[in-house]
Amino acid sequence: MADAGDDRYRRFPDGFFARMDQGPDVDFYREARLVTHIDDGAIASVGTIYRELGLTGRILDVMSSWVSHFEEPPRCLVAAGMNARELAANDAATGALIVDLNRHQGLPFADGSFDGATCCVSVDYLVRPLEVFDEVARVLRPGAVFCTTFSNRCFPTKVIQGWAQTDDRTHVAIVSEYYRLSGPWTGLEVVSATGERPGDPLYAVWARRA
Helix, strand or coil: CCCCCCHHHHHCCCCCCCCCCCCCHHHHCCCCCCCCCCCHHHHHHHHHHHHHCCCCCEEEEECCCCCCCCCCCCCEEEEEECCHHHHHCCCCCCEEEECCCCCCCCCCCCCCCEEEEEEECCHHHCCCHHHHHHHHHHHEEEEEEEEEEECCCCCCCCCCHHHHCCCHHHHHHHHHHHHHHCCCEEEEEEEECCCCCCCCCCEEEEEEEC
């Protein structure tokens, strides 16, 4: 279990949040990777979802990198990630925060200070997802959406074993369970944006701050 002191984690099997590489994430992500981790079709799907959700105000992009995949950048985008060089290269970002959410789940923002939040192709690396989702909910205003998008590509040594050993349908169920066990969230929705196009699959799960 991730934490015997948090009964919510008892719903997951032993070893679910273990990883092949249990070393510090700061070492793994020290080198900047100025590449995209999904193909152009999946990237376009992310941008479409963000537009349809109306993510245009003050937005928090957690586990961010050098691109955030918005069709049009929001008015204010705070990119929270682990590599300073990557975040500095993010043209859409108006602010940056260096944070390792697997070590420190707290965010240095006031309650209700964001109009929306995103997490793109990174949710599978979280070893303390419920606390992270709790904290994202705290910094969102009521009614604001938190959208997670993901595919089937990953760094295999850093992804949690519960993800590595399951399929796409189960990945959707895992992320949905994170929302159900944290929050408070309302209006949970799941979308497969893969359609008939070839290439990387793309799934989205989102809910709104209750």
